[in-house]
Amino acid sequence: xNKNFYAILLLAIFIAGCKPSIENSQNTHEEEIKxxxxxxxxxxxxxxxxxxxxxxxxSGILSHFSxxxxxxxxxxxxxxxxxxxxxxxxxxxxxxxxxxGIYKFELKPELQGSGQLVFDIKxxxxxxxxxxxxxxxxxxxxxxxxxxxxxxxxxTNAVAFTKEQSWKIDFATEYPDTGTFGQVIKTTAQVQxxxxxxxxxxAKTNGMVMFSKNEVVDGxxxxxxxxxxxxxxxxxxxxxxxxxxxxxxxxxxxxxxDYERLKELSKDKIVSEKDLLNAKNExxxxxxxxxNLNNNFSSGEQAVKSPLKGFIKHVFVSNGxxxxxxxxxxxxxxxxxxxxxxxxxxxxxxxxxxxxxxxxRSLQNNLTFTLSExxxxxxxxxxxxxxxxxxxxxxxxxxxxxxxxxxxFVELYLQVISTSSALTVPNEAVLExxxxxxxxxxxxxxxxxxxxxxIGSTDGLRTEITKGISIAxxxxxxxxxxxxxxxxxxxxxxxxxxxx
Numbered sequence: 001x002n003k004n005f006y007a008i009l010l011l012a013i014f015i016a017g018c019k020p021s022i023e024n025s026q027n028t029h030e031e032e033i034k035x036x037x038x039x040x041x042x043x044x045x046x047x048x049x050x051x052x053x054x055x056x057x058x059s060g061i062l063s064h065f066s067x068x069x070x071x072x073x074x075x076x077x078x079x080x081x082x083x084x085x086x087x088x089x090x091x092x093x094x095x096x097x098x099x100x101g102i103y104k105f106e107l108k109p110e111l112q113g114s115g116q117l118v119f120d121i122k123x124x125x126x127x128x129x130x131x132x133x134x135x136x137x138x139x140x141x142x143x144x145x146x147x148x149x150x151x152x153x154x155x156t157n158a159v160a161f162t163k164e165q166s167w168k169i170d171f172a173t174e175y176p177d178t179g180t181f182g183q184v185i186k187t188t189a190q191v192q193x194x195x196x197x198x199x200x201x202x203a204k205t206n207g208m209v210m211f212s213k214n215e216v217v218d219g220x221x222x223x224x225x226x227x228x229x230x231x232x233x234x235x236x237x238x239x240x241x242x243x244x245x246x247x248x249x250x251x252x253x254x255x256x257x258d259y260e261r262l263k264e265l266s267k268d269k270i271v272s273e274k275d276l277l278n279a280k281n282e283x284x285x286x287x288x289x290x291x292n293l294n295n296n297f298s299s300g301e302q303a304v305k306s307p308l309k310g311f312i313k314h315v316f317v318s319n320g321x322x323x324x325x326x327x328x329x330x331x332x333x334x335x336x337x338x339x340x341x342x343x344x345x346x347x348x349x350x351x352x353x354x355x356x357x358x359x360x361r362s363l364q365n366n367l368t369f370t371l372s373e374x375x376x377x378x379x380x381x382x383x384x385x386x387x388x389x390x391x392x393x394x395x396x397x398x399x400x401x402x403x404x405x406x407x408x409f410v411e412l413y414l415q416v417i418s419t420s421s422a423l424t425v426p427n428e429a430v431l432e433x434x435x436x437x438x439x440x441x442x443x444x445x446x447x448x449x450x451x452x453x454x455i456g457s458t459d460g461l462r463t464e465i466t467k468g469i470s471i472a473x474x475x476x477x478x479x480x481x482x483x484x485x486x487x488x489x490x491x492x493x494x495x496x497x498x499x500x
């Protein structure tokens with residue numbers, strides 16, 4: 001058995017272990033019927049299971065509070081519940097949760113009619129509020145039962161997934177998005193360092209390469225100005241840099257002494273202006289040659305230094321190897337600015353000028369980033385096809401956030417500007433089963449309907465839905481796989497409630 005089987009088995013055990021013991025309260029114990037209440041604010045999701053609100057009778061309201069947008073349980077803070085019908089208001093304050101994320105209230109309505117429930121939440125010094133509208137207080141049991149019987153709850157594809165389960169995983173729900181969604185060109189791209197982001201260091205003289213450290217290898221981090229190795233001309237019979245350095249130094253010192261001597265004699269008109277000018281020219285020439293060698297060499301040896309802060313991308317020479325002036329020694333890269341070289345089919349050539357942005361998926365960590373997140377841009381696209389593969393090149397530039405390695409490959413989703421609108425959902429919300437695609441539509445925060453959908457294209461982050469759901473359907477966008485496993489392990493009764 002492979003690792004995936006054991007992973008699925010453990011998830012199934014987790015889901016089965018989280019299920020509470022629930023009875024079918026509508027069919028077996030009609031007096032235990034529960035009304036499901038759901039409401040959202042900017043900061044909280046509320047899901048409550050409430051007894052029917054009857055005048056003069058105490059009703060229990062089991063309330064689940066989840067922080068948004070993370071959908072994690074509210075673990076501390078006081079909550080005040082208020083039932084307002086007309087001029088009547090009944091309330092109860094709880095200073096802390098009955099259980100993690102759960103507050104269990106009891107209210108006795110005083111007036112029948114339509115009203116609302118208001119939850120006032122206080123955490124430290126912050127105040128929040130969640131309102132549940134359209135609450136009905138009934139005069140007797142029969143009217144509440146009649147109202148409950150009219151509520152239609154899907155049963156065939158219904159999957160129960162409790163708040164206690166969702167609080168333990170990375171879970172979220174949201175409405176589909178509508179907006180412009182143009183054609184997407186999916187391709188692969190090779191990651192390369194930008195030209196201004198790396199530099200090839202070449203030898204400035206003939207000589208033998210002498211590593212200053214044993215660890216001059218690919219990937220070695222460098223600071224700007226750091227000496228990597230030296231090139232020594234000592235021992236060479238021809239074009240010896242040590243000899244040339246000594247000659248230049250001697251010429252410099254000789255011409256300097258001659259010029260300073262003649263300069264003093266010229267004050268007494270002992271030497272002519274022409275001789276002084278010739279001495280100065282010889283001194284300037286010798287000074288230029290010596291200063292050039294002195295800046296790049298030390299005692300006839302070239303100290304090869306890193307021109308920038310980065311790392312060694314590739315070393316072209318070995319310790320003790322003879323090199324000539326102009327020969328490449330190594331490449332130093334900063335690995336900050338990267339180029340993405342992609343090729344697309346010729347049928348997309350007419351769309352390349354309309355590319356507005358792109359999404360990039362890293363293959364090493366399976367994360368997807370937008371072009372704007374990486375401060376990227378489209379640099380260019382080919383006006384002709386490559387002769388070797390007959391594809392059209394497209395080049396993008398991005399800033400490396402640590403998820404990309406030069407020489408590697410990424411998945412690229414090029415997006416074309418469009419004015420057409422589409423319904424889209426996060427890719428994680430769409431699941432595949434035997435060639436069919438589906439999402440889980442929320443009936444209430446603990447009950448989800450498996451709904452088949454027809455999909456269009458994807459931009460790497462979101463998928464176009466052409467049929468199956470509407471903008472009014474709230475769907476599971478994180479944790480859909482575990483909801484699917486909950487269905488496989490046995491669905492709960494859609495009409496049942498909690499036993500806490």
